[in-house]
Amino acid sequence: MAESAGTASPVVISGLAVLSACGRGTEPLAAAVFEGVPAFGSVTRFDVSRRRATVAAENPLVTSLVEELALVIADAGERAGLTPAERADCPLLLAAHAEPSGVRSAAYQGAGALAAAVAAGAGLRRAPRAYTAGCVAASSAVADAATMVGSGRAERVVVAAGYLVDADYFALFDAGGALADDGRVRPFSAGRRGLLLGDAVVAVVVESAAAQRNRGARAVAELVGWGRAGDAHHVCRPRPDGVGLARAIRAALDRAGLTPADIGYINANGAGSVMADAAESAALRRAFGDRATEVPVSSTKSVHGHALEASALLELVATVLAVRERRLPVNAGFLGPDEDCPLNLVREPNRETPTRYALSLNSAFGGANTALLVGAA
Template sequence: MPVITGLATLTAYGRGAEQLWAGLLGGAPARTPVTRFDVGARRARYAATVPGHPDLTDELAVLIEQACAQAGLTVDQRARTPLLLARHPTGPVDRATAGLAAACGLLGLQRIHTNACAAAGSAVADAAALLVLGEHPRVVVAAGQLVDAGSFASFDSAGVLAPDGIARPFSLGRQGPVLGDGAGALVLESAGEARRRGAVPLVALAGWGQAGDAHHVARPHPQGLGIARAATAALRRAGLAPEAIGYVNAHATATPRFDPSEAAGLRAALGPYAHRVPVSSTKALHGHCLIAAGMVELAVCALALRHSLLPVNAGHLAADPDCPLDLVLDRPRPAPARHALSLSAGFGGTCTALLLEAV
């Protein structure tokens, strides 16, 4: 079973997983008025951003270094470890991106995932497959996207961003997400390799699944077929029944169409247990990190398992009958969960599910 031995994150709550966890427990959304670029002509005015104008490639290099250091990788071990990257496509791969692996002392950039908001989860799933196939003893995965004028304008022009700056996943009255800065890196290796090195696993990746519903370029399948197939594949790979899952970190973007679709997908994958498993979408707090969403929310799941505490589904106003789920509301919920499911979905119907196990 693959295990994560190093993990580093950057969100609007700050640098590091502990800053992310403290922000989630505090329950106050990280969004602020946008100052990074002009939003005078925009309907939405808020985003969850770090101060200033950070460079994504520089931030990814720092995060990769932190993850590798936490994993205790030597210079020689890094040199034999490939990099899988998820980041927004900006045309041909620039030199900085292409040179990121070399700058961090890694074997090379093996693949760039650009499949929208499922990209980070897809990169982690592909890294796990490489380990299972025995192609590498370990893989570094990095993902990042910072709120920029172009993506903000695109989402705002489509009318999907919450104009009041409050995301309300699974709630009546939801008006869309709030975009957020997000980036992270992790070291994924076989459990045997981790034991051989004497590395301490943070969490195990018990199962993973990828699927597509091929329904519409921007709209999810009404019955959540992609989510259902990805979650079912993750459970099957882990050899677990739905009742083993103690927490679901949902992709829920607080849009009218997607949240009911994801709820339907969970019902299809988990059966009657879908009404009893605790669920929250932490995008209401750290923002929707787009391509990096799966990396940030994987970290959230790992922290929830470590602390036996489930983060809240913030911004909730009233129950939506189309989303009949056991939402974590009002305050974090104590729960000795052993398995957590992180779901991601992107335009084009691409979906990923990562099933984490406490160690």
């Protein structure tokens, strides 16, 4: 069933920081998604000579996941204008599955231990919460953070997420035939051949609008709605009619008091899978009706890749950038229309639009679906 309760206080995003294969910071990410320049290249982090696919979106300058997460958390806090003491007192909600170099090591004790190490490295005093629910881990954390802030249980929350392309998950997706063997992600396109993995280390500060104003800080964006819904159709195949994702979208719209006509852009889950992209298109038709063929849609995974637990947070940042800069990310890799995906795909670079509200959508194995709705600050 879908989640759709209201909140007592407006919620904003007051700071964000990102590392991706496009570079460190929001500027390289913005340039890549608005111009539609993919960050994919030959994998160098581990041996792929015996794999079907040999391409991912890596950042060659990353150190360890714990260190990178500590850096983006500090950067997001600084950009939000938080003092070290204010940042240290924030709850941390972390979406991540493992330190790639330590997956098999005796020192690694699970996601909870990773979250504790990140909190300690970032100087956060409160016990962290870890999320490992696959591709909706980070969006679930954002929804929980917004609920905590909107209900008055916290003034502000740090949400962080991290994934660095690793040999284990690369092998798993490659063996299942999920990785695109032509080296490109082509969401909603005819001839699409699957997903490609990508690095992402991201942090955002979710805060009450009142606390942000009292500090004299500026909000980056409003977090006006969120919805979650499960359909449990299959362990890995999406429900073809998109009912679960449509319910999540409606919950986010209802929470914000908006209609499909208010939405100016959708950053779709769009992993490049034949079945998943068709199911998401069906969900958009179910939730938006005739508006589904009018609202601009793209998937930024076509540029930065799929970052698993961190993907939803990276895509939320890209969606915030679209609203803030009034430009639309390109749906890169497009070859031609697919009759199962009759959407208004963004294909031209640096397309300008006065987007006031935008959706960021994510779906995961097992039928988990989320929708995050942001507005211009």
